[in-house]
Amino acid sequence: MRSRFIVQVVALTLIASFSLTGCSWWHKHFGPKPAPNQSSNGTQPGQLGDKSLTPGTEITSDRPEMNGTQDRTQFAAQTVYFDYDSAKIKPSEHSKVDAIAAALKGNNKKLVIEGHTDERGTAEYNRALGEKRAQAAREALISLGVAADRLSTASFGKDRPVEPLHSETAWSKNRRAEFVVVGQ
Amino acid sequence: MKNWFWLAVSLLAAGAQAQVSISKNFVKKSIVVTSFTGAANVSDALKNDLRLSGSFDIKAAGESAEYSVQGSADGAGVKCFVTQLATKASVLARAYQATGNPRTTAHTIADDIVQAVTGQRGIAQTKIAFIYSPKRGVKELAVMDYDGYNVRVLTHDGKLSGHPRWSPDGRKIAYTSYWKDFPDVLEADLTTNQRRVVARFPGVNSGADYSPDGQTIALTLSKDGNPELYTMNASGGGLRRLTNTKGAESSPTWAPDGQTIAYVSDDRGSPQIYSVSRFGGEPTRLTVSPSYNTEPAWSHPPAGSEMKPMLALTSRVGGGFQVGVYDSGTQAVTPKTADGDCTDPTWAPDGHHLIFAKLRGYRSRLYLLDVRTNEQLELPALEGESSEPAWGPWH
Numbered sequence: 001m002r003s004r005f006i007v008q009v010v011a012l013t014l015i016a017s018f019s020l021t022g023c024s025w026w027h028k029h030f031g032p033k034p035a036p037n038q039s040s041n042g043t044q045p046g047q048l049g050d051k052s053l054t055p056g057t058e059i060t061s062d063r064p065e066m067n068g069t070q071d072r073t074q075f076a077a078q079t080v081y082f083d084y085d086s087a088k089i090k091p092s093e094h095s096k097v098d099a100i101a102a103a104l105k106g107n108n109k110k111l112v113i114e115g116h117t118d119e120r121g122t123a124e125y126n127r128a129l130g131e132k133r134a135q136a137a138r139e140a141l142i143s144l145g146v147a148a149d150r151l152s153t154a155s156f157g158k159d160r161p162v163e164p165l166h167s168e169t170a171w172s173k174n175r176r177a178e179f180v181v182v183g184q
Numbered sequence: 185m186k187n188w189f190w191l192a193v194s195l196l197a198a199g200a201q202a203q204v205s206i207s208k209n210f211v212k213k214s215i216v217v218t219s220f221t222g223a224a225n226v227s228d229a230l231k232n233d234l235r236l237s238g239s240f241d242i243k244a245a246g247e248s249a250e251y252s253v254q255g256s257a258d259g260a261g262v263k264c265f266v267t268q269l270a271t272k273a274s275v276l277a278r279a280y281q282a283t284g285n286p287r288t289t290a291h292t293i294a295d296d297i298v299q300a301v302t303g304q305r306g307i308a309q310t311k312i313a314f315i316y317s318p319k320r321g322v323k324e325l326a327v328m329d330y331d332g333y334n335v336r337v338l339t340h341d342g343k344l345s346g347h348p349r350w351s352p353d354g355r356k357i358a359y360t361s362y363w364k365d366f367p368d369v370l371e372a373d374l375t376t377n378q379r380r381v382v383a384r385f386p387g388v389n390s391g392a393d394y395s396p397d398g399q400t401i402a403l404t405l406s407k408d409g410n411p412e413l414y415t416m417n418a419s420g421g422g423l424r425r426l427t428n429t430k431g432a433e434s435s436p437t438w439a440p441d442g443q444t445i446a447y448v449s450d451d452r453g454s455p456q457i458y459s460v461s462r463f464g465g466e467p468t469r470l471t472v473s474p475s476y477n478t479e480p481a482w483s484h485p486p487a488g489s490e491m492k493p494m495l496a497l498t499s500r501v502g503g504g505f506q507v508g509v510y511d512s513g514t515q516a517v518t519p520k521t522a523d524g525d526c527t528d529p530t531w532a533p534d535g536h537h538l539i540f541a542k543l544r545g546y547r548s549r550l551y552l553l554d555v556r557t558n559e560q561l562e563l564p565a566l567e568g569e570s571s572e573p574a575w576g577p578w579h
Contacts, residue, residue, distance in 0.1 A: 066365035125478040182370035
């Protein structure tokens with residue numbers, strides 16, 4: 001009787017773990033082991049051969065270099081959030097844009113406006129949607145008097161979430177435009 | 185109440201049927217592969233190739249089959265013999281020189297068997313470019329054999345990458361790189377191991393796709409406003425704008441005749457597929473439903489085949505995403521997948537195989553699908569995640 005009880009508890013725990021954490025937990029502990037990550041000639045599945053490309057030649061661009069100073073904290077509280085599938089700046093977000101425009105008066109700070117989407121949907125279209133969001137924020141700032149040449153955009157599509165979870169809450173936090181002060 | 189129940193049942197049945205639609209004209213050939221004497225590693229890889237070809241029903245040793253494959257190794261290489269058992273006719277009898285790589289030998293044999301038995305050119309010697317993510321926040325460019333073996337990660341930038349596409353001669357891959365923390369289009373030359381910048385304008389540079397003659401690249405740029413479609417010379421310069429809308433355009437794919445480009449536009453709200461002349465002008469809307477269609481990919485049927493070009497794409501279905509094929513006659517999209525989130529289909533040069541990415545348990549892996557049977561085969565899993573596959577050309 002006791003062993004049956006234990007079996008039931010174990011079974012229930014396994015089922016609960018599986019349903020709570022999903023297949024990844026299961027495959028990690030019970031599924032086929034992925035091959036270790038090692039440099040090789042890459043002839044086995046899962047082994048990664050190493051054949052690097054050279055970095056590439058520069059061409060001039062009037063885009064800011066991001067390896068200079070980057071300040072993500074100054075306008076962290078003004079991150080603008082968007083509705084699903086939308087690049088419209090909602091009325092609730094207007095005060096944030098106003099605050100940024102005000103903070104940019106009387107100095108020469110430059111911004112990179114980063115556009116992001118949540119994880120749903122395809123990578124390439126999300127890159128375009130992220131750019132629409134960044135540009136919507138940029139246009140809003142320009143209409144408030146910020147000079148256009150102080151504002152660059154960079155879309156990261158769905159590839160740089162702030163919230164890694166898979167819920168409506170996480171998704172709403174990832175649909176955003178962030179304002180990064182650069183090159184000071 | 186009862187009517188709703190039977191309606192639901194019949195809808196379920198219809199849905200289930202649509203997902204399992206098998207072409208009535210296509211029949212697999214049964215084949216048995218005996219382990220090659222002295223070269224079991226070749227016959228193992230060969231059996232896998234024949235399985236992935238989708239054209240064969242692989243029988244176990246001792247079972248009856250239409251065709252039998254036997255072989256042996258000697259100092260010079262591998263000999264392979266394929267016999268049609270009913271007639272005892274020899275379908276293939278060939279000696280293959282040793283290459284030092286049993287999988288390479290197997291792929292060559294597999295293509296010969298597919299050609300001899302089905303009359304079609306096989307895909308066993310083709311390559312896949314894809315995006316490999318070893319850990320969160322890092323995405324690198326990688327290539328592998330079509331069967332998932334021989335993976336080589338080509339970049340080690342430690343940053344994001346996306347959307348690889350092959351040049352038609354198979355020597356170069358254009359892709360999106362965040363090497364300078366902005367989305368730029370780079371071109372990797374696989375023969376020299378060099379990369380060069382294709383487009384590095386303000387805003388987004390992405391979605392590069394080579395024309396069938398390799399001379400022109402279509403791509404997405406937002407340097408003049410919101411993301412629009414452009415073409416440029418593959419060798420540089422010659423920028424031409426194709427679209428001009430209030431919405432975002434993205435994801436161009438060249439039709440095999442090189443005259444039109446299908447792409448995504450969300451100008452009317454949600455993203456749908458449109459087609460435009462390579463010179464720009466009035467676009468034609470292709471898809472109308474479901475409410476989200478992206479990442480179109482034109483197939484390139486082999487020269488001389490009777491296959492029509494097909495347009496594969498990603499649709500949002502019931503909150504998830506599935507790979508589908510568009511029918512220009514009915515304007516309908518037929519789903520080819522039904523479980524997990526399946527996206528980013530890419531066509532093999534044989535015109536009837538697709539590789540796509542499937543997200544299950546929040547891990548993205550690549551799968552092979554034969555549109556003649558809708559059979560899916562998972563490619564060997566890697567540590568990390570694989571996405572955005574691009575099937576390389578025959579060459």
